[in-house]
Amino acid sequence: MRVVLPEACQGFCFGVKRAIDEVTSISKTGEVQVLGHLVHNPQVVEQLERDGVHTVESPEQITSGIVAITAHGAPKEIYDGFPNIRVVDCTCPFVKRLQKRVAELSEEGYKVIIVGDSHHPEVVSVSSFAIEPIVVGNISQAMEIGFFKKIAVLSQTTQDTSLLRDIACELTGHTDLLLFENTICTSTRERQAQLLDLASRCKAVVVVGGRVSANTKRLYQLSKQKGAQTFWIEGPEELSCDMLARIKTVSGNGCVGLVSGASTPPSTVLQVFSILSSY
């Protein structure tokens, strides 16, 4: 099959790569605990485990001399550290900028509205830097918001631009002063743009990424919304003969689009590319 794999979709984004490199480097000096999954990809987390980087679910479980904060960030108090524990901050710089910005805007008297998935670690982290922020994940939730003198609406860095814009539009009716900041990161924007292009050109699109990766899920949803038949896999091992045959049937004589989430290893993407291309 003829596979189209845009450069912007070939694996780790900047923030994820940076976090993995940092943690891998530190693990050479001793055992590292990570508060939550460093990135939302099970293969990556398993590899890190083999390298001595262990995932813990809550601060109470931290016992090691080194704790790493994930690429998604952590609640504000975690950054202040623990007794006798070295904290290594692997928060994505785009998330850090967002944390700083919501803190500033709260201080300036804005009611901060964060467009995002309320349980996602990035949103939990960013929210902890604002004064009583409101997290909204859809238009219905935005419509329930009351009237505030000043509203600032910002976004989880991996959100969908059209949802962010729709929510900002709704909120123009809830205030006389609305500050709208599109804080979706460049990597997310590029991937989404490439995905939309692929989904309009290819009848079949393969999305590679972790099942719990929110940004991967959005790529999958966008592709389906655009009308392409979309296959979501975590890695090459899921490419069964049956699935390969279906992808070939759907694509007909056309190309197959291939994209990956921001936490998918480039090697995984290239393996999938190789299998699809040689089928």
Added chain:
Amino acid sequence: MRVVLPEACQGFCFGVKRAIDEVTSISKTGEVQVLGHLVHNPQVVEQLERDGVHTVESPEQITSGIVAITAHGAPKEIYDGFPNIRVVDCTCPFVKRLQKRVAELSEEGYKVIIVGDSHHPEVVSVSSFAIEPIVVGNISQAMEIGFFKKIAVLSQTTQDTSLLRDIACELTGHTDLLLFENTICTSTRERQAQLLDLASRCKAVVVVGGRVSANTKRLYQLSKQKGAQTFWIEGPEELSCDMLARIKTVSGNGCVGLVSGASTPPSTVLQVFSILSSY
């Protein structure tokens, strides 16, 4: 006929009343020239003429010792004055605040977008305080705007809120940082809200106001959009027997809604109210 005349719709708004009172008071000390119509109501302008307040169309025509700036404001340079001429500033305080705000936002690097009627004196005035602002009057014009790093969208004080919000929504796609300020004045909002209420309750609505008054025109349009049969008159002299009969037929056994533009004298509104009520 049973006529409903909400208190907020009974004549001059705050800014118009203030301008007329000021000019009338000054006219007692000598001839006054006004640059443009002090307010957009011919009856008011005629009355002022009788009181020694004369309208001139351009700064070159100013010869008197006193010149008044209208409620809508004037281009920036006019405020700086003329040799041997006393300038009396009758600009509505809400317009002055808007002038100040667009100047500040321009200084802060925002591309200022003013939602309004490009030839309206208020918009001409406010625009002159911003650095290369863009005036947009409808969604199509907003869609033609390019991408700017920072956009501030503000409104002519007498605009329609739904148009302002629609344009702000469109502009969320033209920047990563949008500041939306709803600068529509309280008086305009109250009149529009009352008008919408009347148009939903009454089959017939009478709008009283100058033909060149933009805020009156918007009340007329909103009423028609809401489905009420709407009659736009400048004053009681336009209430012909034929029109009165038509209003009665349309209203049936229901009430007739009555509203006025912001530059309509209260006495004119009350005369109309009296004629309609006694028909």
